[in-house]
Amino acid sequence: MLGADDLARLYRALYRIRRTEEEIARIYPSDQIKSPVHLSIGQEAVAVGICDALRPDDAVFGTYRGHATYLAKGGDLAAMLAELYGKDTGCARGKGGSMHLIDPEHGVMGTSAVVATTIPHAVGYAYAQRYRRTDRVTVSFFGDGATEEGAYHESLNFAALKRLPVLFVCENNDFAIHSRLLDRRSSHNIAAQAATYGLAAERIEDNDVLRIRERAVGAVAALRAGGGPRLLECMTYRWKEHVGPNDDFALGYRTPEEARAWMESDQVRRVASMLDGAARARVEAEVEAEIRQAIEFAERSPFPAADELMSDVFTE
Amino acid sequence: MARDITCVEAIREALEQEMARDPSVLVMGMGVDDPKAIFGTTRGLVQRFGPARVFDTPLSEDAMTGVAIGAALAGLRPVHVHIRMDFVLLAMNQLVNIAAKARYMWGGRVSVPLVVRAVIGRSWGQGPQHSQAIHSFFMHVPGIRVVAPTTPYDAKGLLTQAIRDPDPVLVVEHRMVHAQRGLVPEEQYTVPFGKARILAGGDDVTLVGISHMTVESLRARSFLQEVGIGAEVIDCLSLSPLDTGTIAASVAKTGRLLVVDTGWTACGAGAEILASMAERPWPRFPLLRRMGYAAATCPTTRNLENLFYPDARRIASAARAMVHEDAGSWVPQGKEAAEVLDFKGPF
Numbered sequence: 057m058l059g060a061d062d063l064a065r066l067y068r069a070l071y072r073i074r075r076t077e078e079e080i081a082r083i084y085p086s087d088q089i090k091s092p093v094h095l096s097i098g099q100e101a102v103a104v105g106i107c108d109a110l111r112p113d114d115a116v117f118g119t120y121r122g123h124a125t126y127l128a129k130g131g132d133l134a135a136m137l138a139e140l141y142g143k144d145t146g147c148a149r150g151k152g153g154s155m156h157l158i159d160p161e162h163g164v165m166g167t168s169a170v171v172a173t174t175i176p177h178a179v180g181y182a183y184a185q186r187y188r189r190t191d192r193v194t195v196s197f198f199g200d201g202a203t204e205e206g207a208y209h210e211s212l213n214f215a216a217l218k219r220l221p222v223l224f225v226c227e228n229n230d231f232a233i234h235s236r237l238l239d240r241r242s243s244h245n246i247a248a249q250a251a252t253y254g255l256a257a258e259r260i261e262d263n264d265v266l267r268i269r270e271r272a273v274g275a276v277a278a279l280r281a282g283g284g285p286r287l288l289e290c291m292t293y294r295w296k297e298h299v300g301p302n303d304d305f306a307l308g309y310r311t312p313e314e315a316r317a318w319m320e321s322d323q324v325r326r327v328a329s330m331l332d333g334a335a336r337a338r339v340e341a342e343v344e345a346e347i348r349q350a351i352e353f354a355e356r357s358p359f360p361a362a363d364e365l366m367s368d369v370f371t372e
Numbered sequence: 373m374a375r376d377i378t379c380v381e382a383i384r385e386a387l388e389q390e391m392a393r394d395p396s397v398l399v400m401g402m403g404v405d406d407p408k409a410i411f412g413t414t415r416g417l418v419q420r421f422g423p424a425r426v427f428d429t430p431l432s433e434d435a436m437t438g439v440a441i442g443a444a445l446a447g448l449r450p451v452h453v454h455i456r457m458d459f460v461l462l463a464m465n466q467l468v469n470i471a472a473k474a475r476y477m478w479g480g481r482v483s484v485p486l487v488v489r490a491v492i493g494r495s496w497g498q499g500p501q502h503s504q505a506i507h508s509f510f511m512h513v514p515g516i517r518v519v520a521p522t523t524p525y526d527a528k529g530l531l532t533q534a535i536r537d538p539d540p541v542l543v544v545e546h547r548m549v550h551a552q553r554g555l556v557p558e559e560q561y562t563v564p565f566g567k568a569r570i571l572a573g574g575d576d577v578t579l580v581g582i583s584h585m586t587v588e589s590l591r592a593r594s595f596l597q598e599v600g601i602g603a604e605v606i607d608c609l610s611l612s613p614l615d616t617g618t619i620a621a622s623v624a625k626t627g628r629l630l631v632v633d634t635g636w637t638a639c640g641a642g643a644e645i646l647a648s649m650a651e652r653p654w655p656r657f658p659l660l661r662r663m664g665y666a667a668a669t670c671p672t673t674r675n676l677e678n679l680f681y682p683d684a685r686r687i688a689s690a691a692r693a694m695v696h697e698d699a700g701s702w703v704p705q706g707k708e709a710a711e712v713l714d715f716k717g718p719f
Contacts, residue, residue: 117442148479158478165445166478170469176435177470180442180450187398187424187448207465210435217430368480369514371538 058266060335066265067327068339069104073124074324076133076347080140081301089140091153096124098295101323102227103128105268106195109276115163115181117174118197120155122167125197131159134350143357150360172198172205179215182222191280195223201232203246216254219284223275224250226289233298234309247289257287265323293318374555382524382556383413386531387451389560391421394449397535399426400440401453410453411550433462441471444484449535457490458504471540472515486540492583492634493547494681496717499672505635507544511612511644517565518611520544522586524554526609529563536562546584546634548711568615570622574602577691578622582608582641583634588709591684592691595704601695611641616648623649623658628694632682633664640664659694663687683709
């Protein structure tokens with residue numbers, strides 16, 4: 057049973073992602089963020105529920121829709137915003153942008169713009185943990201579209217073969233850009249198909265952050281005990297357009313009615329309602345201050361010097 | 373103590389000594405632990421270092437390259453072996469989109485100490501998909517180094533250097549070079565990246581060989597000697613970065629450069645070397661020529677296959693035509709390369 061402190065921690069994580077991305081959307085028209093942004097608004101529960109079950113020394117690998125993954129795992133907020141601004145103080149020194157976030161000190165081992173590319177990295181990272189006899193867990197976050205890539209299937213097969221301590225988390229929002237899952241595969245069977253590789257797989261239908269967390273806690277414990285890889289397929293919903301800060305219901309590929317059910321079960325508002333007023337206000341005030349400082353940090357940071365163009369092509 | 377050993381033995385020794393020196397070195401790839409041990413280059417490694425460090429992989433070049441990158445991000449040093457370079461095409465996404473870019477796009481926060489060994493096939497009907505040499509694809513991409521040793525000495529030294537390097541390195545091997553013999557010190561040493569090696573001196577024409585074509589260029593030099601032409605033969609060794617300085621110094625002396633590539637000529641290593649020479653200031657502009665695979669798919673049948681590749685006779689013929697431009701065509705008499713003639717497949 058979760059206590060008040062647990063709920064406050066979860067709320068902080070959810071609220072921090074939501075409000076950061078709302079601020080990104082607010083700033084975006086000013087053109088200070090010259091980087092494609094793929095917002096996680098509506099999907100925060102998956103990253104938060106999973107990462108709450110992890111230790112600081114566990115690692116995550118993510119996707120270009122990676123703000124939530126990065127922040128939920130404890131990634132440095134100011135360095136992320138500076139990265140979006142293209143600043144030298146960014147988490148990738150302005151060379152990666154929103155789609156290439158990284159914070160190794162907090163176990164965020166990289167996000168990538170090419171779908172499914174980081175899935176095998178998580179498997180290899182998990183191989184290294186096992187080789188070094190640590191009990192660290194590695195999590196691979198990816199979307200439903202990634203499950204159509206060969207690398208996904210190859211990764212599941214190898215992870216199952218070697219019984220590696222890796223948790224695969226599918227953030228299934230039903231869309232690959234504007235294409236629905238059922239336009240891309242014959243059935244909604246991601247978890248069931250994954251199970252055929254010989255790993256424990258489960259689907260969580262309702263984007264319920266507490267349920268996702270509970271399942272993640274169980275999965276992570278099993279992984280630490282050497283139980284072999286697992287997969288959680290988490291049904292969720294992207295509120296904003298595929299890329300950019302706006303709504304996109306006018307495009308006609310989906311309806312506001314479809315989105316409404318997901319918005320009504322908004323996990324940020326739900327967990328807020330489980331806190332007492334004072335606790336909620338304290339979390340919100342602290343997060344708002346952190347975001348404000350992070351934006352100021354990003355805005356006043358310098359752009360990289362010209363000689364940065366040629367640095368880090370190789371290790372110097 | 374230097375011994376006369378083959379390239380296969382030199383590669384195997386580099387792997388074994390590096391694995392003994394550094395427990396973070398892994399060897400992975402299809403067949404690395406099987407009885408044939410990648411032509412013997414991985415023989416005995418699984419017996420000495422165990423299956424966690426030397427392991428076969430599923431037929432998943434794309435993801436297994438990603439697995440190697442993930443292990444490298446965690447600080448291990450995987451050597452990923454492809455028994456044919458053609459199969460590296462299945463790993464292009466991870467190599468180009470991630471391995472070559474990881475350090476740069478993640479702001480220098482990580483590095484990827486990955487070695488990819490890729491073996492070019494030839495002879496005994498290797499045909500369209502067991503013969504390709506795609507090193508130039510990787511020369512195009514910043515962030516990954518490309519080396520192609522020819523002698524056993526360089527095979528050991530460059531592979532050792534590649535394993536110790538913090539960044540991705542593609543080591544190009546050639547099946548026709550595997551049996552080459554040469555003196556190799558028993559102790560460990562490294563051969564630096566970015567340095568070509570002058571194998572034989574000459575004043576009239578510079579022959580730059582890449583991989584197996586270095587061997588053919590040395591034979592061509594003997595033919596040329598018989599007609600009074602002195603050819604300097606340079607083993608390119610490091611394709612990315614290129615050692616343009618060593619090549620330019622030789623060309624300054626000879627005034628003539630013929631690059632002979634193990635690969636197609638269009639947008640190839642030869643094109644890059646010639647372009648780098650053409651861009652330099654010269655008191656007298658040198659004669660620049662290149663040879664490589666015919667602009668066709670590699671045929672399986674022997675008589676066409678022989679025409680597909682440059683050989684010592686045609687290299688010598690082309691070099692002589694550069695020296696005596698008004699002379700008639702001349703092709704020396706000689707046998708087919710022993711390593712090509714002697715090679716009995718199937719692999």
